[in-house]
Amino acid sequence: MVKSTYQPSSSALPPLPPGWTEHIAPTGHKYYYNAETKESTYKRPGVTPTPPPPPPAAVPAAPVAVPGALPTAMPAAVPAIGPAAVPVSGYVPPLSTLNLSDPAVANAFMAQYRAQSQPQQLFGGAKPVEKPQPKPRPQPKDKPKSKVAIPGCEPWVLVYTKYGRRFVYNPVKNASYWRIPEKLMPAILEMDKERIRKKAEGDQEGGKKEEEEEKEKETSRAPEDSKQSEKRKESEAPSEQPPQRDYDSSEYEEVEVTDDEDEAADQQDQSGPPEFTEADIATQLALMNAEYGEQGDYEAGEEGQWEEGDEGLPLSEEDARALFKDLLNDFHINPYSPWEKLMEEGKIFDDARYTVLPTTKARKEVWEEWSREKIAQLKEQRAKQEKQDPRIAFLAFLQEKATPKLYWPEFKRKYRKEGPMRDTSLSDKEREKFYREHINRLKMPQSQLKTDLKKLLQSVPLSQLNNQTLSSHLPSQVLADIRYISLPPEVRDPLIEAYIKELGPPPEASENAEDEAARQAREERRKRHEKALQERERAVAEEKKRQERKLQIERERLREEERELERAMHVSKKGLQTQLLGDQMVKEDREKMETD
Amino acid sequence: MPAIRPASKRKPPPDGFSDIEEDLLIFANKMKDAQNTPTDNIPKHQAQWPIFQIAHQRSRYVYELYYQKQAISKQLYDWLLKNGYADAMLIAKWKKQGYEKLCCLRCIQTKETNFNSTCICRVPRAQLKEDQDIQCVNCGCRGCASTD
Numbered sequence A: 001m002v003k004s005t006y007q008p009s010s011s012a013l014p015p016l017p018p019g020w021t022e023h024i025a026p027t028g029h030k031y032y033y034n035a036e037t038k039e040s041t042y043k044r045p046g047v048t049p050t051p052p053p054p055p056p057a058a059v060p061a062a063p064v065a066v067p068g069a070l071p072t073a074m075p076a077a078v079p080a081i082g083p084a085a086v087p088v089s090g091y092v093p094p095l096s097t098l099n100l101s102d103p104a105v106a107n108a109f110m111a112q113y114r115a116q117s118q119p120q121q122l123f124g125g126a127k128p129v130e131k132p133q134p135k136p137r138p139q140p141k142d143k144p145k146s147k148v149a150i151p152g153c154e155p156w157v158l159v160y161t162k163y164g165r166r167f168v169y170n171p172v173k174n175a176s177y178w179r180i181p182e183k184l185m186p187a188i189l190e191m192d193k194e195r196i197r198k199k200a201e202g203d204q205e206g207g208k209k210e211e212e213e214e215k216e217k218e219t220s221r222a223p224e225d226s227k228q229s230e231k232r233k234e235s236e237a238p239s240e241q242p243p244q245r246d247y248d249s250s251e252y253e254e255v256e257v258t259d260d261e262d263e264a265a266d267q268q269d270q271s272g273p274p275e276f277t278e279a280d281i282a283t284q285l286a287l288m289n290a291e292y293g294e295q296g297d298y299e300a301g302e303e304g305q306w307e308e309g310d311e312g313l314p315l316s317e318e319d320a321r322a323l324f325k326d327l328l329n330d331f332h333i334n335p336y337s338p339w340e341k342l343m344e345e346g347k348i349f350d351d352a353r354y355t356v357l358p359t360t361k362a363r364k365e366v367w368e369e370w371s372r373e374k375i376a377q378l379k380e381q382r383a384k385q386e387k388q389d390p391r392i393a394f395l396a397f398l399q400e401k402a403t404p405k406l407y408w409p410e411f412k413r414k415y416r417k418e419g420p421m422r423d424t425s426l427s428d429k430e431r432e433k434f435y436r437e438h439i440n441r442l443k444m445p446q447s448q449l450k451t452d453l454k455k456l457l458q459s460v461p462l463s464q465l466n467n468q469t470l471s472s473h474l475p476s477q478v479l480a481d482i483r484y485i486s487l488p489p490e491v492r493d494p495l496i497e498a499y500i501k502e503l504g505p506p507p508e509a510s511e512n513a514e515d516e517a518a519r520q521a522r523e524e525r526r527k528r529h530e531k532a533l534q535e536r537e538r539a540v541a542e543e544k545k546r547q548e549r550k551l552q553i554e555r556e557r558l559r560e561e562e563r564e565l566e567r568a569m570h571v572s573k574k575g576l577q578t579q580l581l582g583d584q585m586v587k588e589d590r591e592k593m594e595t596d
Numbered sequence B: 001m002p003a004i005r006p007a008s009k010r011k012p013p014p015d016g017f018s019d020i021e022e023d024l025l026i027f028a029n030k031m032k033d034a035q036n037t038p039t040d041n042i043p044k045h046q047a048q049w050p051i052f053q054i055a056h057q058r059s060r061y062v063y064e065l066y067y068q069k070q071a072i073s074k075q076l077y078d079w080l081l082k083n084g085y086a087d088a089m090l091i092a093k094w095k096k097q098g099y100e101k102l103c104c105l106r107c108i109q110t111k112e113t114n115f116n117s118t119c120i121c122r123v124p125r126a127q128l129k130e131d132q133d134i135q136c137v138n139c140g141c142r143g144c145a146s147t148d
Helices: A077-089 A103-116 A185-202 A204-220 A259-271 A278-294 A300-308 A317-330 A339-345 A352-356 A360-384 A390-401 A408-414 A428-442 A446-459 A482-486 A489-502 A509-569 A576-595 B017-036 B049-068 B074-082 B088-094
Strands: A020-024 A030-034 A039-041 A144-149 A157-161 A166-170 A175-177
Touching: A317 A352, A317 A360, A339 A360, A390 A428, A390 A482, A408 A428, A428 A482, A446 A482, A446 A489, B017 B049, B049 B074, B049 B088
Parallel strands: none
Antiparallel strands: A020 A030, A030 A039, A144 A157, A157 A166, A166 A175
16 A cells, blocks of 8 residues: 655745745635735745746646645545556546646546546555656655565566555666566565565564455456555655545556656666665554554454454354453443444444444344343342342431531432432432431530440440451441431541440350240240140130030939839829829828928 | 322332433433424424334333343333333234334224225335335334334
């Protein structure tokens, strides 16, 4: 990928004469103003009346163009010229007649270019046409920087220029070409690969990317293209280059240059080939990587692979899912939130792991799974956590914030967004009660508060509060009491610590005591049980007696009747007479007795 | 209309409400915004689209939390329905086969249409013409057939 070699000429321009200042018009043009003479001009005033320096290489003679205005006025047009015009049609438009500073012309040109250029997957900067032009002085000059002999094609050498472009040169025929001849193509590709492989150890990621490029190139590019990628002008500040990635994405520059144009450069090259060190390559690769990072227009899935996969292998489904879940975890996504919220916020879009999954549908699926797991996890956690008395948190909050200066409604309004104030497990009424009581207690004398605290501490059984209790882990019985927060902590804490020290060890007997109580309770229960039993027995016995008596009486009666029957059955021979007589006699007897 | 009790006298919502409170608040705010945006310069039939859409989203949110993620308790779910956070009738439809993605109840109300048919958004995409972009009149749905 080659950066434009175009440089805004301002750096090369002579400094402005005193009194002149440079400004940028709302249209983006630069103009110059002299405060003393109140004169303003588009033309750059010079100390000597030199003609305005010619615009950059691509537009050698732009009649109206103000130097320096070009990059802002039509940034896209410049870089597009070369690759468009030259290789595709083979027709080199007379650039000198093409005034690209005119937007209309530029647009027309662009339209023509786009129609011709094939859609390419590669990314990268567009190539500006950059012909080494010997003549105009302030022109940025591309110089040969290093040369490499092309193995297998002996007389030919591959020359790298200062700006990272390269051409082939045949010293025997004294011919040089930007476009690499077909016969040299395989050898040069071989060289590129070799170099990349060497680089790969030092800079894995970069190497990978280049290999990727290489592959794509080999499949998609026409063989006559020459590679122009890795080198780049380091000194070029990004602000100085016109935005140039829009139209062309080729890696290989497709510019043909005639020999004589190049000759000067070649001679320079031969005279002294500068060192081109490993470090240079490294920095350029780093630059290139940065460039890749900036560009977002390549396939989404690949980035993740580069990030994570060691060898650039596609991630397995599970890995991708795990990665995406990791991403969700890292961004602390609320598992309860809806998917739409996640998409609207867009926090996770920038992360490389976002793209490990190819489609949004897949992402949503993974997100659903993740949220389900996470929620289950949270539930479990909460179940394990012991329930804390909500009063403790609220009282701690009161101790911190409550002042006698605020009435409850004011206090409530002021802190309505705090957690303890919003906790639904404590009703508002309770809160109010606590607040009022606390405020009232704050007005009481300290001695009173201290005794209250002591009373509170004494009320806690030894099993809960003893000399092994940490002052940071007081029993909730203490913490949830209003008396605990009445004293300021700096007074209260020493008091409590002193009290704890005085206390005995946690009673071993505490268990016994508990047992005792339990036994007592059991005993009591048994006693009660026995008593109840006895009572019942007595009741039963009485009932029995009554029954028996009843039975006897009944039996008596039965016997009586039997006797009577027997008497009735005893009828003698006298028959009824005696019976009747007997009756009579009995009657008489009775009468006698009555008369007596 | 029953008297609205002050917050202090209201029964607290069931456990777990605090987890989803924030998201529900976002929905409520969205809904308020949608209700308050002026509808002067949009076609009359489109005026209520955002309302329908937000109501759908919120119902879907509650539905998924309860039926698909099992994230909220039965009590909380009932409480949410009772308090109007989700449309119980719509959720009832979602449980039926063929209605899993239903956008709104109006779109299956056949009695309101001229030919006693459902809304265009109920037509599966396979049965529509190629590249036919539809948006239903009722709620702006672009297609809610289960097979889509």
